[in-house]
Amino acid sequence: MEKRRPVFFNLLQIQLPVGALSSIAHRITGVILAVGIPFGVYVLDLSLRGPQTYARVTGMLDNWALRGAAIVFVWTLAHHLLAGVRHLLSDIDIGTQLPAARRSAWIVNLGGAALALAAAGAWL
Amino acid sequence: MKLSISRYNPERDSKPYMQDYEIEPGPQDRMLLDVILSLKARDDSLTIRKSCREGVCGSDAININGRNGLACVTRIAELKEPVVLRPLPSFPIIRDLVVDMTGFFKQYHSIKPYLVNHDPVPERERLQSPAQRELLNGSYECILCACCTSQCPSFWWNPDKFVGPAGLLQAHRFIVDSRDQAKQERLDDLNDAYRLFRCRTIMNCTEVCPKGLAPSRAIEQIRLAMVKDSL
Amino acid sequence: MRKTVTGLRAWLLQRASAVYMLAFIVFFLFHFLLDRPHSYAAWHRWMSAPGVSIAACVFFAALLLHAWVGVRDVLMDYVHTAALRVCALALLGFGLSAIGAWVLRILLAGTPG
Numbered sequence: 001m002e003k004r005r006p007v008f009f010n011l012l013q014i015q016l017p018v019g020a021l022s023s024i025a026h027r028i029t030g031v032i033l034a035v036g037i038p039f040g041v042y043v044l045d046l047s048l049r050g051p052q053t054y055a056r057v058t059g060m061l062d063n064w065a066l067r068g069a070a071i072v073f074v075w076t077l078a079h080h081l082l083a084g085v086r087h088l089l090s091d092i093d094i095g096t097q098l099p100a101a102r103r104s105a106w107i108v109n110l111g112g113a114a115l116a117l118a119a120a121g122a123w124l
Numbered sequence: 125m126k127l128s129i130s131r132y133n134p135e136r137d138s139k140p141y142m143q144d145y146e147i148e149p150g151p152q153d154r155m156l157l158d159v160i161l162s163l164k165a166r167d168d169s170l171t172i173r174k175s176c177r178e179g180v181c182g183s184d185a186i187n188i189n190g191r192n193g194l195a196c197v198t199r200i201a202e203l204k205e206p207v208v209l210r211p212l213p214s215f216p217i218i219r220d221l222v223v224d225m226t227g228f229f230k231q232y233h234s235i236k237p238y239l240v241n242h243d244p245v246p247e248r249e250r251l252q253s254p255a256q257r258e259l260l261n262g263s264y265e266c267i268l269c270a271c272c273t274s275q276c277p278s279f280w281w282n283p284d285k286f287v288g289p290a291g292l293l294q295a296h297r298f299i300v301d302s303r304d305q306a307k308q309e310r311l312d313d314l315n316d317a318y319r320l321f322r323c324r325t326i327m328n329c330t331e332v333c334p335k336g337l338a339p340s341r342a343i344e345q346i347r348l349a350m351v352k353d354s355l
Numbered sequence: 356m357r358k359t360v361t362g363l364r365a366w367l368l369q370r371a372s373a374v375y376m377l378a379f380i381v382f383f384l385f386h387f388l389l390d391r392p393h394s395y396a397a398w399h400r401w402m403s404a405p406g407v408s409i410a411a412c413v414f415f416a417a418l419l420l421h422a423w424v425g426v427r428d429v430l431m432d433y434v435h436t437a438a439l440r441v442c443a444l445a446l447l448g449f450g451l452s453a454i455g456a457w458v459l460r461i462l463l464a465g466t467p468g
Contacts, residue, residue, distance in 0.1 A: 003395045005216030005224060007134065007138050008187065009190050009280070014213055015190035020277070023326040031429060034422045041415075041454055047395075048402060054395035081380070084373050090325055091348075091370065096341040281432040313361075317431065321362030322427070350363050 021043040022105040025112075026083035031074045036073070067123050079112030125149055125159065126206040129170065132217050142208075156203065157184055157196040179334060186221050187212055191259030192271035194334040208224060212226060212274035214283065222333060228270050231287045235295040235313070240306035256302040257301035263297035263342055265335050266290060272329035272339050277320040285318035289329035289339035294313060296342035311350050320346060369424040372417035379414045408462055415458040419451045 016024075043060075046053040060066045086104050090096050095104045125147055132140035145163055152293040153159055157177055165172045172195070179197035186195055187210040189203065200207075215223035221252040236327050241250065273279050273288040287295070295314060320343065329339040392398040401407055426447055434440040 001158070003134065005218065007216055008130065008140070008210045008213050013190055013208070013210070014187070014275070017328060017331045019331065023324060024277075027324075027429065029302040030425045034426050037418065037422060037454060041458055041461070045457075048399060048461060051395040054398065079265065081377065087325055088370065088373065090340075091344060093341070093348075094368070096344060097338060098327075099325055101330070128437055278432065302452075317362045317365065319362070322432070347363070347366065351367065354363060 010110065016103055019105040022083050022108050024084070025079055025089075025109070026085075029080040029083075031051060031081060032076050061123060071116055071120045075112055075116030078115040079108065082108040082111045125200065127159070127163070128206045128208045129160075129163075130210040130217075131170075131220055133169070133219060141285065144206070154199060154201075155196050156198040156200055156207070156209075159200055160195055160209075169220075171222055172232045173222055180267055182267035185212060185269040185274075185334075186210065186273045187274075191284045192275045194269060194271070197334060199231070212270055214280045215270070215274055223274075225270060227283050228288070228290070229268075229275055231273075231283075231291040232268065232294060235287060235291050235298075236306070236310070237294045237298065239298065239301065239304050240309075241303055242305060250303040252302055259300040260297060261304070262337060263293055263300070266293050266297075266337060268336060269337060271334055275328040275332050277326055277328065278324055282318060282322055286322035287319050289316070289323075289343070292323070292346065293337065293342045294341040296346055299346060307349075308353070311346070311353055314346060315350055357464055365424050365427070372421040372424075375417045376414060376421065379410060379417075382410075402462070412459065412462055415455065415462075419455050423447065423451055 043057055047057040048054075061070065086095070086108050089104070090101070095101055127145045127147070128142045129145060130140050131137070131143045137152055147163055147166075150162065153162065154223070155177075157172075158353045160172055161174070164172075172186070173197045174196065175181040179194050182194070184195040185192060188195070188198055189208050192212060195209075209221060211217050211221050211223045211293070215225065215228070218224055223234060241257055243250075268290060270290060272293075273290045276289055277290045278286055295310060299307055299310050304310075323340070323343050325340055325344070326338045328339070330341070333339065398401055427434065427444060430440055430443050430447070434443060
């Protein structure tokens with residue numbers, strides 16, 4: 001019986017180019033957003049049900065924990081949206097060559113973080 | 125110059141291990157392959173595939189400091205030390221830096237990498253205008269070194285179902301070839317949740333291609349061809 | 356059986372839904388920056404307007420389809436046992452359908468969700 005051959009597959013030792021970072025974050029933020037859909041729908045429900053529940057929703061940012069969650073949500077949505085736009089543009093052959101692709105990946109990664117910092121600035 | 129090279133002898137070792145080397149590069153040594161061969165002159169058991177030593181055969185593709193590349197065209201002056209050499213990621217290791225390329229070639233063959241033309245054989249060539257020939261640029265130059273495919277996360281997760289960047293680049297080469305008559309079949313074959321559509325445009329392939337090719341762009345072009353086809 | 360939801364169809368759905376959601380989010384953000392509703396009544400009135408209500412329904416349809424394609428991609432990449440993957444996809448489908456029904460109740464029925 002032939003012994004199974006080993007493989008080199010240590011992700012910590014394999015380089016992560018800026019585009020790959022953008023991409024894995026796109027996937028992670030996507031999963032977070034998907035999991036968050038029921039919560040989002042619940043908040044929408046509360047806001048439309050009646051004045052008392054509406055007041056609860058508008059008062060949400062008074063809660064420090066929810067404020068933190070909202071800032072994380074802004075980063076999550078911002079990164080997913082910006083990375084998504086980058087993908088839509090590459091679909092129509094904009095930014096598909098390597099130098100442009102690297103630049104757009106930097107813009108996406110920093111843009112998401114910048115928007116989250118802006119939200120933190122406004123809400124903290 | 126300090127190097128750390130992955131060693132593995134299936135007859136002796138239970139798993140690969142890193143071996144450290146120190147060597148003074150000779151006055152003529154400019155490329156990584158030169159240094160590796162000097163090391164081999166000292167320790168003959170060190171094993172690597174190599175042939176043309178000028179970046180056209182694709183034999184010496186290895187993982188250099190975490191990033192795939194061809195040893196024969198990688199300048200040692202540009203490498204951070206200690207230089208860590210490992211075999212291509214996710215491919216079964218046969219020995220030291222030599223990997224099993226069977227899976228890689230299986231995907232390549234699956235896209236039918238040959239011209240399909242049922243017209244009677246012409247006396248001389250099947251004619252092609254310069255503009256038509258231009259379309260092959262950026263795809264035909266692939267040397268099948270597997271740097272791209274072994275750096276592609278989507279290929280890591282599904283090597284038996286996803287064709288991979290190299291295979292898809294070659295599929296593109298034949299899809300845009302004006303002399304090929306199997307465009308529809310090629311597009312249909314790739315229009316599958318796994319064959320082409322595992323690609324997430326991560327673009328690791330384009331990052332590491334030692335020939336400066338852009339498989340990710342070729343894949344986008346195939347998708348556009350499919351969209352045009354379906355409308 | 357291989358081509359049930361061909362790669363192209365799912366990919367187009369993902370892209371089309373993304374474009375619609377992008378447009379809706381931009382429109383929504385602009386409205387909130389320029390003309391924020393200041394009371395429950397104003398908010399409820401705006402959301403009940405036929406244009407907004409229908410656009411919002413389409414937004415959620417797009418969102419759920421987009422989430423379906425996205426999470427399906429994640430499952431296809433990482434879950435290699437066919438039976439387990441099929442179960443996970445089925446659960447995903449039911450979950451998203453349930454959320455869809457919930458959203459319809461909230462936006463159109465006028466009754467509390």
